[in-house]
Amino acid sequence: MNAPERNLPLSRRGLLKAGGALIVGFSLAGGPATAAPAGPARGEAAGPPDPNSIDTWIAIHADNTATLYFGKCELGQGNTTGLLQIAGEELDLDMSQLSSVRLDTNVTPEQGATSSSSSIERGGPQVRAAAAEARLALLQKASQRLGVQIGSLIVARGVVSIDGEPNRSVSYGQLVGDKLFDIKFTGTAPRKPPGEYKLVGTRVPRVDIPDKVTGIYTHMQHVRVANMLHGRVVRPRGQRAYGTRAAPLAVDEASIKDIAGARIVRRGDFLGVVAENEWDAVRAAQQLDVRWQETPSLPDMVKLPEILRARKSTDTVVVDIGDPETALGKATYVSSATYFSPYQAHAPFGPNCAIADVGPDRALVLCSTQDIYASRKMLATLLGMPADRVRVQYYEGSGTYGHSCYEDAPQAAAVMSQAVGRPVRVQFMRWDELGWDNYGPAQVAQVRAGIDADGRIIAYTYDGWQHGWHVNETSTELAMQTAPAERTAGSFSIIVNRISTGSMYRVPNRRVVSHAIPMVGLLKGSPLRSPLDMALSFASEQTIDDLAHAAKTDPLEFRRKNMGDSRWLGVLEAAAQAAGWTPRIAASQLSNADVVTGRGIAVGTHHVSYGAAVADIEVDRRTGNIVAKQLYGALDCGLAVNPALVENQIVGMMVQATSRMLKEEVTFDSTGVTSVDWVSYPVLRFAEHPNCTPVVVQRINEPSTGAGEEVMGAAGAAIANAFFDATGVRLTRYPLTPERVRDVLAMKKA
């Protein structure tokens, strides 16, 4: 392999060549410097670097290229490309002159977690402002060098020249050339008006794709370091009821004595094995004979809706407008139903992997976290060191779609490395990742909505029951024997959100209540892509569809009539137009054929963008099998910095939403989780995928908002509505498995 790895922050000195392949240099002494300023060189001191310094964000090199330092990580969504476009636009550099570095707590600024589709929405403005300020500083230097006012200067590809005198020029590289700007980041430099954008808004190819296609790219799973051991966690196959640790009562060391070099690592209830060879670690983890403490039973899965509903809840009134109860009493039709959405897994395609090298007073950890600074803090607590003695570097893993085991794996590696005094690489096995995931929580929803005689929605209520998200990773809970803890408030807790529960319609009387129930005794929860929004849209948009049906109105026309906001209308019309929507009352053309077709429409979002989808499906009434044939998805995310990236996200969202709507459900018995591989946790397969048509509603003068989660809810609900159109029956519990479909169709007949 002779191409250099493009995303490495440290100099080539940090790389070792072995076996013809790249091995990452790995040293607790800190990384080599990339510049030689006064004070500690970049990478030498624990971060985060000063956000109020331009040098934290941008370095200009002598060869007239720029390195950008982002705090948002590439998860395969293409945000690196989008952020480089934003920087290049303000700096007047083209893509070939721009690169970024991997996230590193000694190197890159703290921009918060790469979550909630925030890279462009919240990370972008900071990058734009920093780049604009750097450009202004460069123009000031050029103005002095060339002896003219800034207003007389123009810039192209990082070459500053006097307008009308192209021969009198100086490049960024000549002006700064690997030296520091040494200026404050004030945020006051003027940004380009969107109307002048040349790079932002264009379909720049993703910078990470070529290396991923050729196999040069280094995913976390590829990294190997000198002198490392391979580790595996040893846990029961499938987590138990939350709140009871899986405690090993007896560990039979003799059971792995035939595997030379395999060693057991135990701290508290944490159990793992390490070995020189990976296969030996894998075998030892499977072969080790452990007697686990019996734990309290999980509830009957079938009765989960009733069980969630019956738990003592802490209630928050999220929306309270008008008097829904009185209005419901006056409605000509009230739609009222209870909906259920299951626990679902993140299920990254490659299980999480991490490497930790823990010394007596320092640690270096490589992992695929969405937030390196949060990881550092948690690792420091686990290792008993100050946070500034822990360095975390980000390596992209397999797509994570939220909080999978990407903190658990590095913590397991850290515990094992600290115990054995050597670097340890831990890769979760498939059953570890699926069985010990932090699942997207299940939800029960009770929705009621009513219309008047004119088909106007006059009342809407949504009550949702769900538990929250975990605080401590499993490795911490086991090793430190921490008490069960759940996030019940603040930005990292979950609540029924007001946006996805009818906000897109003009409803004079609306009430939304979030009923938080305790997580203990159920399963461990965490944010899963578009948290709760699929559940909210599944319940809410089927309710709206039911109202349209009762009003004997085409579901598109009904939504159009009840919407006020032009941006919601914009995506609704865009999806309908892409699909070639023909007005028709749902379920008005029912057929007795074995295979029937249906079309559904729905809207939804995550926080602030606007999503809409149309789904065309087939239902085999004999087998109960649903095939999603074609989906159309429209997204308005304000200024789409790169519409091609957004289109790719829309396609991915529609396919993943189809998978979650039709197939995915975490299963468990009274002992623990039983969905631990791709047979017991099926996801949508190649032969089952719908054709997808993405539509970006570009609004260049609006701020950019999230583009990685906002079509999930609409796509799922559109499929559910298409099922009603095909069969005249509503499914109130997903996934819409063949068994459930057969059951509801049989009930209809009976």
Added chain:
Amino acid sequence: MATNLKITVNGKAWPVASSPDTPLLYVLTNEMHLHGPRFGCGLAQCGSCSVLADDKEIRSCITPVATVADRAITTLEGLPAWYARKNGLKDAPALHPLQQAFIDEQALHCGYCYNGMTIKGAELLANNPKPSEAEIRRTMNGHLCRCGTYPRIMKAIQVASRTVSGDAP
């Protein structure tokens, strides 16, 4: 563990240091440091570890290395040369046509499943240069993608089909 076991990977002989029962995947990743084949499930359920053994796609995560000693292994890294050999080209292209199509279609997200998608897609196009949509769906069905990029993989295989079959415009 010293053995006399040798395997042939991308046209080169490699003396195996691991024990003969070790799955091929761990030899390719830990001894040869190849980035193509990668661990996904260890159960032959997902296809992320796929390689070609004598032109046929196999799952390296469940294949003991000793069982492929007499077979020619091709990984993602060797796919352009394999394509050249299969098609009598004098020089290996920089990329297999399917890899080029994946770039042109901007198909992937995280890219983790693309080792298997590329290996299986290349095998398909070698056996059937002009597959129908139904044939692509059927052949690729053993390879999972969690990011939801199936539609673009489909399109890329169709685009590459035109190159491979000489129908390129």
